[in-house]
Amino acid sequence: MNKRNIVVLFGGQSSEHEISCISAVTIMKNINKDKYNIYPVGITKEGNWRIYHGKIEDLTVDSWVGNSDNAIISPDATDKSLIIFKEDGIVKVDVDIVFPALHGLYGEDGSVQGLLELAGIPYVGCGILASSVSMDKLFTKVIVDRLGIRQAKYVPVYKKEMDDIKEVVAKIERQLEYPVFVKPSNAGSSKGITKAHNRGELFDGLELAIKHDSKLLIEETIVGREVECAVLGNYHPRTSNVGEIISAAEFYDYDSKYNDIGSKTIINPDVPKITLKKIRDCAEQIFRAVDGRGLARADFFIEEESGEVVFNEINTLPGFTSISMYPMLWEDKGMSNEELVDRLIEFAFNK
Template sequence: MNKKTIAVLFGGQSSEHEVSCVSATTIIKNINTDLYRVIIIGITKSGKWIKVNNVEEIQSGQWTKGSVTAVISPDATQRSVLFIEGGKVTAEKIDAAFPALHGLYGEDGTVQGLLELAKIPYVGCGVVASGVSMDKLFTKIIVDTLGIRQAKYVPIMKKELEQIGLAVEKVEEKLSYPVFIKPSNAGSSRGVSKAHNREELIRGLHTAAEHDRKILVEETINGREVECAVLGGNEPKASGVGEIVAAADFYDYDAKYNNAESKTILSPVLIGNAAETIRDYAVRIFKAVDGYGLSRVDFFVDKETGEVIFNEINTMPGFTSISMYPMLWEAKGIGKPQLVEKLLQLAFARALEAGGEGDVK
């Protein structure tokens, strides 16, 4: 049987570069090598695409010193990756891509657009779903149409910080302290801060502006942080619910990846029918953004009333050992190898449905 060739992309120029490296390692280790041949392409923080030989190079960090440049050709008649070394160019056909990229220039529709041009089937959401889900402001606008409650918010553009007094007034007119400040397009809680007063708000706005030109300031929700995984194509399914217990004041980047005291709880006991509401909302939101393949949808559950409040959606959630997405499906009996295979099959199915050459085994 001829093996299909899968190109796994990782790294990237976003603030989630390191997380992507770990996710790719997990994904590659769980691809069925009896069915697939894997090509590994790493993208450095400066944006250089490099051929990577094996997982060990990713784990050691040696991959960044690779000498073979990788280029995915947008030529739809080729469906290839070009490898360039010493002036010599070789082309290898690709049957599908797994963009294990988080954040900007990977999870935001940019790489998805390249793969669409090249007619290469790929894992995950399409251009539109990736773009609007990466942009928290646009996600909120979409979710508003569903009648699902979410935190009150005030959008601030980076340009507005030139008149910081007016920006602060804009926030204080609508929201009470404490508030959360978030870059609209960053992930893994990069650039997110909590402000209890005007001084902290100003500092938080400038921090968020380091990550994006568009900033969201949100009301603080007194809620438990929970997450739900969605998997599928036209008839997506929701997993159970997982709860985040942050070691810090909130679940920031450090609390997620560097603080061993942060914990995840599978199947937490929630008030009333909150768990079923979360699963229903997760699928509805996934469909509303035109999701396909996978997403993790995050919510708050009010600690007193049990009301479910939408937080955000991630179209390429982490695949690290502490990532909720694979853990939630493992709790449902779908191990990582099965999950990776399902995602690859969905990539082929989506391409076939769209009129491409993706084929389902």
């Protein structure tokens, strides 16, 4: 069989640029080299696309740009190629498939998926709609409400309303009790999220969140355990067992997620069978409802008092580092990282 060419996109303009570089290395290490030629294409924080020439093991956030050339994926569907700009001219490489190992803004929200649709090149993971709906917390809420799956009670706030922030606060206080979570609808990785315990903190939280997005979501606080479930496949996806997050901070914010060694994840924690089944069913239903493809990780709470399952969010390009929940949940099911990456690529060819 002829080897196929795979472009792995990494980095990107989002706040999760660094995590993406680590995810991409894990993914590339696990791509079957007998089947695929790998072309690692990084996107700088400024949005410059470049092909990395070094060894995959040597790829680091700070050094990769130093060993790279400008390179772009042509949007021309008759091209289906990567155009590399070398000092002595242009080289075109046929592209069979793309693995967007990107997280957050422009990587997980349908933007890059739109480019790849235009280019007519198959790619791993969700399409434009599933990506953008899942990235936008408010839209996800609307879709999941229709499924009758429980979520935290929420109040949407639009930028225009912020002209009268006192009225916004009054509106929230009429519907929710403190503490509340204040979130930008579309930001990614906990940026701009705060927990407000009183009116003063709510004012501050609103002012901060609106810097990140023009649409906000204020939520009741769910007291309970935090668990995540991996989804893999296209129309009849498989679901994993759950992994639990034990956050070192008051909530699982950016710092506790990536910088705080006190935070822990437990694969296959003790959870009642019926609860586990409910979570897996909900994860599959939500994946279908947003029209998911390939992979996603659905996050839930198990409410302490009631034991009820409460949906939090769905991530269409979950972290793929060696300590990320998504690959660990499949390892728990007996699937190696190599096998997982291979399946993801196969699913992309067969969307």
